[in-house]
Amino acid sequence: MLVAVLILGDDDGHSYTLRFDTGGQLVNGNEVQIGGTPVGTIDAITLTEDNQAEVDITIDHVLHEGTTAVIRNPSLSNVAGRYISLSPGPDNAPELSEDEPLAGDSTTTPVDLDQLFNTLDERTRKGLQEVIQGFAGIYAGKGEEANETYKYFAPALSSTDRLLRKLGADQQVFTDFIVDTSKVVTAIAERRDDLTDLVGNANTALGAIAEQNAAFDRSLQLLPPTLRQANTTFVNLRAALDDIDPLVNTAKPATKDLEPFLERLRPVLKRAVPVFTDLGLSVRRPGPDNDLASLVKNLVPLHKRGGPAFRSGVRALNASQEFVTFARPYAPEVIASFGKLGAVSGYYDADGNYARVQAAAFNVFRYNELTEFLEPIPAAEKFSGFEFIPAATRCPGGATQPVPGSNPFLDQGRLAGKCDPSDVPPGP
Secondary structure, three states: OHHHHHHHOOOOOEEEEEEEOOOOOOOOOOEEEEOOEEEEEEEEEEEOOOOOEEEEEEEOOOOEOOOEEEEEOOOOOOOOOOEEEEEOOOOOOOEOOOOOOEOHHHEEOOOOHHHHHHOOOHHHHHHHHHHHHHHHHHHOOOHHHHHHHHOOHHHHHHHHHHHHHHHHHOHHHHHHHHHHHHHHHHHHHHOHHHHHHHHHHHHHHHHHHHHOHHHHHHHHHHHHHHHHHHHHHHHHHHHHHHHHHHHHHHHHHHHOOHHHHHHHHHHHHHHHHHHHHHHHHHHOOOOOOOOHHHHHHHHHHHHHHHHHHHHHHHHHHHHOHHHHHHHHHHHHHHHHHHHHHHHHHHOEEOOEEOOOOOOOOOOOEEEEOOOOEEEEOOHHHOOOOOOOOHHHOEOOOOOOOOEOOOEOOOOOOOOEOOEEOOOOOOOO
16 A cells, blocks of 8 residues: 555645745746746745745755745746746755745846836936837838848847846946946037047048049959968968977076066166166266266377377286285285384383393293193203294285185195195284
C-alpha cells in the first residue's frame, strides 16, 4: 500500500509566499515561470500590515536559498497578463522553508509606464508627446520601408541593453554624462544661429565638392592602386613588428622603473626651470660685455697672446714632474716641521722650553719588573734594538697622523715590505 501511495499518489506541489513592494497588477491565477516555462500559478494576493503585497504561489519545483522573484510584463504597454519570473538558487544551497516568506532584495516589482510618465513635469511630457507625433509624421506613408528596418530592431535593442547595463554600472558617471549633455545641448541651443550658418556653409561646401566630379572621379580611380600599395606596406610592417618584438620584450624590464623615475624627475625639472632660465641669461643677456658669449668672444685675442706663455708653462711643468713626484710623499714631514716647530719651542716647564738639548745617559740601566729596581745593562746589550732594519723604516708621509688615501705613501704597493705603514705618531 505504501509503494502504491508513493507511485500513484497526487503531488499538490510546493507552496511559497512572496512579498513585493506593490502587487504589480497581479491577479489570482497568473502564471509563475522559470526560464519562460510555466511551473505554477498564483493562489492568493493579500495586503500585509506594512502595506506590502503578499503573494501565495504553488509550483512543482523545490526552491533553494538564493532564489529571486520578479514581476514581469509581456510588454511595456500591456496591463493584463503579468506573471512572476523565478530565478532558482543553486541546488547545493539549503531548501527554502515554505513557511518563511521570500522578501527584501530577493523580490523586485516592475515600474509601470504611467509611473515613469508621472515623474516627468508638464513641459517634458509635452515635449515627449511632440516627439511621438513627430515619429508618426516620419513613418506616415513609409510602412514598407519601416518594415524593412524592423529586422534590425532586435539587434539594436540588444546593443542598447548592453549599453544601458554599462551605463547603469556606474551611476555617478551616467549622472555626469546626462548633466554634461544637458549643458552641451543648452550651449548649442544658444548658438542656434551659428549652427544654421554652419549647415548653410556645409551645404555650400558639399555643393562645391559636387561640382568637382571629374577630380573626384580621378581620385577614386587612383584609390585602388593606392590601397594596394598600402596593403604591401602594411604586410611589410607586420614583419617589421615581429622584428621589433624582441626589442620590446627586452625594454619591458626597464620600463617598469620608468614611471617612478619620471615621477621623481618631475619636481626636479620644475625646480630646474629657474636654473636654466638663469643659465640662459648667463650665456646670452641683452647688452654688450655682460654674458658668457661676450666673454668667449673676448677670449679669442687673449688666447693668441697667452698661447706661447702656456706652452712654456707646460714645458716647465713637464720638466719638474720628476722633482714633484719625489717630493710629494714627504709633504707631511715638511709641513709638520714648520707647523710643529713653533709649538714645541713655545711650551716650557720648570726646566725651560721643551725644545732644548741636554746630555743624557741612555741604555745604561733598565727596569726589572720583579725587583722593581734599576739594574745596569751589560755592555754587549747597550745598543741592542738600534740596528738598521729596512722593514721597519718609516714610510714617506709617516711623520704625522695618517689620513686614509693620503699618507703614509706606499707608491701603489711598490714600497710594501720596504717601510712600515703602521709607524706613525699616535693620536687623531
